[in-house]
Amino acid sequence: MNTITSQLTIVFDPPFYKAIFERRTKDSYEVAQVVLGSSEPKTPLITDLVINKWSRIQFFEATSDTKSKLAATTKVNPKRLQRLARKTMTSNTSSKAQAALKKAFEKSKQTQKHSSVLQKAVVQEQEYRLRKSKRIEKHKGH
Template identity: 45%
Template sequence: MVIQSCLTIVFDGSFYKAILECHDDKDYSVASVTLGSSEPKMSLILKLINQDYQRFHFHHEPSRTRIVTKRINPKRAQRLANKAMKSQGISTKAQITLKKQFEEKKKLRKAQHATEKRLTQELRYQKRVAKHRKKHRGH
């Protein structure tokens, strides 16, 4: 099984983000981590990959297209890497997948907030009823 990974550092206006895309035979997964407002140093990037890999929360999506990989010439690989460095931005597939992940988190957050709100309202109602009963209990 071959796993291909691509780390892209992007400046989105106010923060630098690290976007990690992973392709294997069956899945495509993407994760994003905010690095901060200053330009990340190479030591920070290496530490992120080698030690803080658990900070990446991957969003998995089944791959529809199979990527055929074959061994390429090292000079060609270097040219392709330089070309990728010059082109700005991340792949649209990564953007779409990150957007889906964001929407799922948003739905989950809304559902949690709704249940918390309902529970606090129920608690306030119970307190109000108990206070009312205590007042009308008699001597």
């Protein structure tokens, strides 16, 4: 049986509140981040986000080194799960989730930069061709 474990953490990252979703399966670890706004999120907003907008949340898969750490997890006693849940309510965000989100952000930034460089090269080539054609037209002697 394939089980999926999800965790939601609300973090205040000045000036905004963010929801960090972590999703674990047997062989993968995925993270998503949603900005909730500048005011403290209320319970109806969070439940609406989880129930109605879950399908629109875009998850990013973590690297292979975090997958190997997940493979070491075993079945946990229910009382221990309750203690861990209570502990995570008070502790800060998982650094693994933050690292995965940062890596996804860097990757998207790099692709944007690459497409920007390509676009600049195309524009520069067009300007060069226009200058060249004007120069040729000028020397024709009309």
